[in-house]
Amino acid sequence: MALLLKEQIDKRWPDQAKCTCTGGPHLYEITCARETLAELCGWLFIDMRLKFATLVVEEASREWRLRYIFYGGAGAVWVHVLASSPCSEESFPSIVESVHAADWHEREAEDMFGLTFAGHPRLGDFILHDDAWQENVQPMRHHFDPQMAIRFRKPAADWRPHRIVQEEGAFVMPVGPKFSGATESVHFLLETVGEDVIRFTPRLFYKWRAIEKLAEAKPAGRVLLLAERFAATTAFAHGLAYCQAVERICGAEVPPRAAALRIFLAELERLRQHAGAIQEICESTALVVAASGAGIVEEDLLRISGELTGHRYLFGMLAPGGLLVDLPDLACQRALRGSQQVLRQLEKLEARLRVSSSFLDRLEEVGLVAHQVATAYGLLGPVARASADAHDLRREHPYSGYEKFQFEVPSEEEGDGYARLRVLFAECRQSVRIMEQALDTVAGGSVCRSFPFRAGAALGWAEAPRGATFHWVRLDDQGYIDRYHVTAPSFANWHGFHAAVENFAFQDFPIMLASFDLSVSEADR
Template identity: 30%
Template sequence: MAEVCHFLCKEKKGRLFTMVGSDERNSAGSFALYYVFLFDKTKQFIIVKTLVDDAEPTFPSLAVEMPALNWYEREVKDLLGLRPQGHPDLRPLTLHGDWPEEIHPLRKDFAVRETVPRVESRETFMRYEGQDVTEIPVGPIHAGIIEPGHFRFGAVGDTILHLDARLFYTHRGLEKASEGKPLRKALFIAERICGVCALSHAVSFAQAIESTGQVEIPLRAKYLRTLFLELERLYNHIGDVGNVCAGFGFAVGVSQGARLREELLQLNERIAGHRYLRGIVDLGGVRFDVTTAEYSDILSTLDKVETEFKELVNILLSHDIALDRMKNTGILTLQQAKDLEVVGVAARASGRDIDIRRDQPYAAYDRVTFSVPIYQEGDVLARIRVRIDEVFQSISIIRQVFDQIPAGDIITALPKIPAYQWGMGWTESSKGETVHWVMVGPEETVDRYRVRSATYSNWPAVPLTVPGNIIPDFPLINKSFELCYACCDR
């Protein structure tokens, strides 16, 4: 297995798309690991499956050669009890240090309703020697109304030497909760993984089931999914541009970004009945259509938002202090982005030319034209510029949808799906590439569900961008990635 994965990644230049651990002892007599590699140039996947014996649940670690596997391997150790031999850092990840080492909640025999007793914590952080280094702990409880994350800085003066980031404080066990659920009930869970990525998660899950059942959804439904996915991208990107301005106290940018985001959220509510676009997607298509009057509402709102967003961009990118704070701050190199399989805005801002809408088209993305903005600098400013460019591309895509959308059905029935078949679905959310892997169980229920969000891929990169910057720059760097804690705490 190790040799095959090395060959696919290092020699054939496949990129790690996701890795899934699965307890298949009841259906196949063992645990299984699935390594999914994507070859963007040929638009093909290769999946490497290896079995892990229950009597000796170990497998060779590849995290040294393929750093992107670090979190995946630690997670299967925590949740399934499969031990990666040779892994350089086996600290708890998803389960914190006070969780008993011998209890693994994604095993099929885990007693879901029993309270797990806690033990003395095994948490460790970087140790510093010398009197000049100051440890600065921040979180997990923060001053603002935000999700929990613990950041422990090692600094000399106000210059950062190292950052330990600790997440997964509110891990909800949604993958476990989905097991045994009918597929449509699991869809309900999928779109609640994250508030601001609700539609992306719902579409990814639906596409995984449709792929498993070999279902082609109606063309009109494909266009409608594209429309709503781009509306989700729009309100996030515009809001994120404003949020980054908060990192250096640029009040005009903060308020204008929030105001424009609110206009788009209100548009969502008028069109879809929900500000965050829940309840739109169904297995086999979408739940409702868009009327001619609603088309007009969308286009007129976008015309207004586009004009006002251009004004905000002109103010932001002509402000010397704003540019000074963003340039050369929080740099992520192209090599780091490749090593960690960074996706989305952060990848494209570092010169990594990937966008799953173009590279593995879904919905109606193969029927519209758009550019993928790429910058080389890898700093906060580059990440802002990618978002700005993508806002205008999203508006263009939505206009093309209205020009091209055909009449027809918006949903199709799914066939009966045999047990223990699996499929994948993916979307390019505002944060980046999101992948859902679903194995269907008996009577069309969920047997195993694995979510690899863009946030899961990108969080390990954030600590690499911090050393050499000053403490006050960390909020700015962190906001420029704009990662969801909830997408990890699934």
């Protein structure tokens, strides 16, 4: 497939696109003329069945550089499609008609850089809310001055929600940003004519903290703190993806002991996050004993993490080049025994849930996501795997030594809430299995190797508990950040969430929300 890709591109677009194989055998860079961009990306996404990872926009001194990153396919390749234009030219062709997964990425680029994407059906009012900011504030541009932007603020006072349903009697039910008990801040526009949700539009970015801007001109070590803390329920996975990007740029090797312990901790985090997701699903169906049982398991895992690393969310463990501190083998064994015990509790819980008809009635055939929808939206993680889209970066693009471990990538066919729950339970089992192997094979030696910084850019990736996360980092030769772009799994899953909730009754909405395990802070950044 790898060779095929270059040959086919050379044949199809002999003059418009140039394919080179630069960094390693699996990384292709395709420099592409603007008018061929949409066609080429569509071909990669639909015909070659690659997945869309992210769109990275960079403002170089004289030109815009856009990088559309695709991955996967039969040869497990990375394909970077590069397009550029002079700084004065701020319009690019939109690729969403064929690559629907790029929809929100283009909207983000429009909001952050002021680029327009010709042919995109709906730009504007995305990250920067129109009722808080005027147009032409472009925070990610180099010349952006926050003082001026804030001083001359003119929000659109007449902002109204975007409505799609125009039937007689139709109305919008607004929910949030503050709603329910202890939930993340997000706004939902639920359009209905009565019982069912007909159209659903999430309004995100109430929690936008502009971490990508904040990271600029900061030393790489400091930005790790941001990478860990912007979505801290999955802090380790994001920190890991970031560290791997920095290590890739500098050609740094991680000592084998650190690589194995990183996997151990990443799987511990996955287990804990999945237990939390299971707890939320049980709670959304008001099955109190099950919710309590899962809650006990989640707290047990938080305590195991706290006892092992000092921090319940695994902060302060990672460092570029390895780990900040070594973990004693005995403590790791203890954490593993605790996790195995917890897994037995989870298995008991699963067995009981499986025979609780009132619980299953709320989950089965609720929040359906068809396989085609999952692929078109580029859904990630357990949500995609429950719709027979069994992709996993740990398997297809292994990092930190995952290729050495035996594990399965669980997947289900139905794409409903119950399928997602089953995937979560199955992944918990695999996580403990990986943790066991990681401790069996862990070597001695140091856990951190320091390295000199060098200028460059690279993508770091990790399979976070909620799905694939991509961190694009560009460093200067002093080790300061030039550009940092984070694409977290919830960003993709929020994009596709509407497909699951539409044409279902209102009372199923909390259950569908819980079964998607969406994080707002991951998407908002």
